[in-house]
Amino acid sequence: MIKPLPVTVIGGYLGAGKTSLVNHLLRNADGLRLAVLVNEFGALPIDEDLIEAQEDDIISIAGGCVCCSYGSDMAAALSDLRKLDPAPDHVVLEASGVALPGAIAGSVGLMQGYSMDGVVIVADAETLRTNANHKYMGDTVTRQLADADIVVLNKVDLVDDKTRADSTDFALSYAKNAQLLGAEHGALPPEVLLQSFVGRNRDSGARHDTSGFDSVSLPLETPCDPAALGRFLASDELDLVRAKGFVRDESGAVHAVQSVSRRWSSEPAPEDSPIGLVCIGLKPAFDEEKLRQQIAQAFG
Template sequence: MTLSDTGLLVTVLSGYLGAGKTTLVNQMLRQANGKRLAIMVNEFGDLPIDADLIEAEGDDLIALAGGCVCCSYGDDLIAALGQMAAMQPPPDHIILEASGVALPAAIASSLGLMPGIKTAGVVVLADVGLIEGQLANDYIGDTVARQLGAADLVVLTKTDIAGPSQVLRAGKAVAKHCGDALILEAAQGQLALDLVLHPQRLAVYEAGSPHGSGKGLNTRVETPEGPVDAETYARALAQRPEVIRAKGHVQTPQGVRTIQVVAEQWEVRDPPRDAQVGVVIISLDATPIRQPENA
């Protein structure tokens, strides 16, 4: 089988050293649910896979739970992709983890020249505690900025150990370099698998603007009528297939609560000081999101 026979989909996963790529890769594998994922890493010496997910190891290929695999592409990306294409059955999707100092735009350009390969997009991770300093660093700032500039989706990582003001500053710093890429938060690598597999579908949100729009996405601010149950409201939004992202504050009988929804995942937490009621909702259709029933 040749590459032109397969039409392999590849997502490039990038981010500077320590951004959290290893954590995210393992979360993706645990979410695979029968989808055959192939993880491609530069060297097995930097293997990002948790030991409990590994079923068998060979010189060039590691078999993982659920039919997933991991391989090293080293200096010959084309040969490694050919190996993926020759598998029976071939993987459903490839996640190519770039090294921490690699430029994802160059990798994506190379993939675009290969027959039968389709780049699903570029996902770049940014550690909210480090990204501002990295961008300002004389030695690595340009590399980090160019990584962000190639992104279809930027994932702010380690938000669970950062304060709200730090997350906000990091998001604003990232937004200066990533164009129209969608910016999402992911605590402990928790992110819906489909967002990583198809980031180009989401690369249309103007970061920091509650009314950014384009290419089929509708972004608006909704204010639920009257007090609602925050968990019921967030769960109902998460169950709507058209909702990509929602975040904001709702009034409940017990006071204001913060909700966050990413694809089918949701959470409710205490609000920051002086939080204003309103929820920013990014959806795949152009119609307003009505208040969920029984909220």
């Protein structure tokens, strides 16, 4: 069974901080091989001290990550990534500042051998409303927000509480199904942004606390309907940022189930996949005991 290569689209208007976010992911890859796709190398988002070598259209980055340019042929660039040895674990596709990430995500979703992990939109806490009200750029900014599974409200350290609250409310008025996360310099825990980080090197039943997030690993030994579990994990009732796990259905087959905000997916997985679930939520709303009870009642 060939495992689909997960793709996360990073979007947001010019100057929002996409470059900072991508570099933070690369600096904290922790052995995960990330492939960063950019529209053109002229706008290379990689900090120089991370670059180890460049050959043709591929830049080698410390830790086994790579950066490639996709230009006008995204499908060909994604296909070429499959030929790399070793193959990447996850693709981060940085859209241009004026692109509509939802259209890119739709194209990726139609490609065999790839799975859409989610759309992350980076917004500048200080300039978001000004940009959204601009005569020429406003439509692009609001449509980008509407495409989001996760909105990263960046540069929150540069604004007062009222501006942050106003920008939060404004963003969520367009990103109606998204989780909004505040950040400084694009720095957020990688497992919040990319599903490939979720559950790495964690014991079942363990609870973890990273900055403004809580996560918990849960056993899930009882067979269940993976689609029903996916819908439940993405529901308003749980209000999770992310969840990822492996479960068995009634026939004994293993499925990978994941959610990001209100998007969810389920697909066949190898038999030796570790059965269990990792859930990530925002503090202080994240209630571990309530979550355990909800999962147990619905699928225990």
